[in-house]
Amino acid sequence: MAETLISPGVLARENDISFIAPAPVEAGAAFIGPAVKGPVEDPVVVTSYGQYQRLFGTTFESGSNKYEFLTSLAIKSYFNQGGNSALVARVVSGSFTRAASTHVTASGVSTKPFALETLGKGIIYNGALSADPADISLNSDGSLSSGSKDNLRWEISNVDNSKGTFSLVVRRGDDNTKNKIILETFNDLSLDPNDGNYIERVVGNQYRSKTTDGDGSIYVKTFGEYVNKSNYIRVSAVNTPTLNYLGTDGITVNTDSSDVSFSGSLPTAGQSGSFYSATGKNFPDNRKANFHEDISNSDTQGLTAANYADSISILENKDEYVFNIVSAPGLIYDFGNHKTQIDSIVSLAENRGDCIAVVDLEQYGATVSNVTAAAATINTSYGAAYWPWLQTQSSTGKNVWIPASTIIPGVYAFTDGAAAPWFAPAGLTRGGISDVIQAERKLTRTQRDTLYKSNVNPIATFPGAGINVFGQKTLQKKSSALDRVNVRRLLIALKKFIGDVSRNLVFEQNTTATRNNFLAQVNPYLESVVQRQGLFAFRVQMDETNNTADTIDRNQLIGQVFIQPAKTVEFIVLDFTIEPTGASFGG
Secondary structure, rough: OOOOOOOOOOOOOOOOOOOOOOOOOOOOEEEEEEEOOOOOOOOOEEHHHHHHHHHOOOOEEEOOOOEEEEEHHHHHHHHOOOOOEEEEEEOOOOOOOEEEEOOOEEEOOOOOOEEEEEEEEOOOHHHOOOOOOOOOOOOOOOOOOOOOOEEEEEEEEEOOOOOOOOEEEEOOOOOOOOOEEEEEEEEEEEEOOOOEHHHHHOOOOOEEEEOOOOOOOEEEEEEEEOOOOOOOEEEEEOOOOOOOOOOOOOOOEOOOOOOOOOHOOOOOOOOOOOOOOOOOOOOOOOOOOOOHHHHOOEEEEEEEEHHHHHHHHHHHOOOOOEEEEEEEEEEEOEEEEEEEHHHHHHHHHHHOOOOOEEOOOOOOOOOOHHHHHHHHHOOOOHHEEEEEOOEOOOOOOEEEEEEEHHHHHHHHHHHHOOOOOOOOOOHHOOOOOOOOOOEOOOOOOOHHHHHHHOOOEEEEEEOEEEEEEEOOOOOOOOOOOHOOOOOOOHHHHHHHHHHHHHHOOOOOOOHHHHHHHHHHHHHHHHHHHHHOEEEEEEEEOOOOOOOOHHHHHHHHHHOOEEEEEOOOHHHHHHHHOOOOOOOOOOO
């Protein structure tokens, strides 16, 4: 109960007004596309290219050829150019399932103590033929005959019967007995549900699955009680729980219903195994999929455009997935089957209002007229297109051709780090592309003019300056401030911050104090944007003039934000005047 004054005296009270306004929530890029391994149609945030490699892989072989998906190349470029976080939505073709662990054995019971399952899906996780550990083919050095860097092994060690604990080690599939590649270690695990180190609680038992709601919307639903602490596996079952492993004296080991000591339910030390029974592969062995310049209407990296649909729908949930750029390298607007999905990505950006879509208009080898014709059919300030294609070095060692959407999110990331989202991601200062070898075409000034008039941003090659993005138009046809990428990204940043501030006001009292709280956070932020050259001027209005009694009675709070975006210099005119000898240059 609050203290009050009844008899004369002094009451000292505290009034804390030192609340710190939250900084804008950092948002990165979302990449939709195939990957070697990892969760399927379950977007995952990665914070480095190394983490992406561990979870999603890099290269793979098919038909005696080595390949790298555009998704991997895009993520690598994004982090190389300063990106901080990326959302990866892995796309597949056909049915994919997780791999189950081979049987874990125990000394005192025939039932396997627990079972594991991979978080990723696809046959790439299979290192065994069946649940029987004897079906695992080992080489003389203890390596898996069919093991690879992309599948997994498990191992039990440090079994302590007096405490009922053990260690679980997750190993990489291509290691051997003398040179173990340990990915994760979980120590002092217990099969006792009342123990703080209960295996499900420490490792995790959750899995996520794509689900269709009654209204037809698609989302990802989480099953299981314990959050996954492992990046690779989950506990799919505990078959011999040792409830209250130790007696009340803290020393005696209790027994199960058959009067068998709980110690017999612990996994046997030293055993190891792999995983089996996963299904799913993007394309059969010994088949050359259409990669890079060979992407076609019916085959893009072993997929069809329709395979992207569910992942695009899942990303519509802006409360769960936060990003400010979205890209799907491998989808080409000019291909009829791809057009539907790119339209969906543009609509995704428009409906969310917090991201910009980077799209590719034409296949490799197209002409300037092809590109401008494709651009003429899209009209949005939430999308931007770049051309031509670029050549980069793949992790396979080959030089490969890639569409611009593979590289451009990295240019945006560099701009954010070097300046701010409201600076143009273009020009010799911020538009340089360091990850490429050459552009498909060295555009002339006339070609750049033609592209820019059609809202296509040219990628230019200048002697001594390398390859640079030399345009920053959105695909909006109407001439306004929002036909520029920097202004669209400015609006995205402002709406994100102010929207987050406003969310904290929901269900607060609709009073002057609440409105002043809003103004006290928004005005300093917008002033900082002015100081950082994002705005010329601004005005925020949230008072009784736009919050009348009727508005308040409808449980509404109205705010108006007026801004004057800073414009970029894109056209420089220099007049050189030749004066006669003897002319005066005095002021």
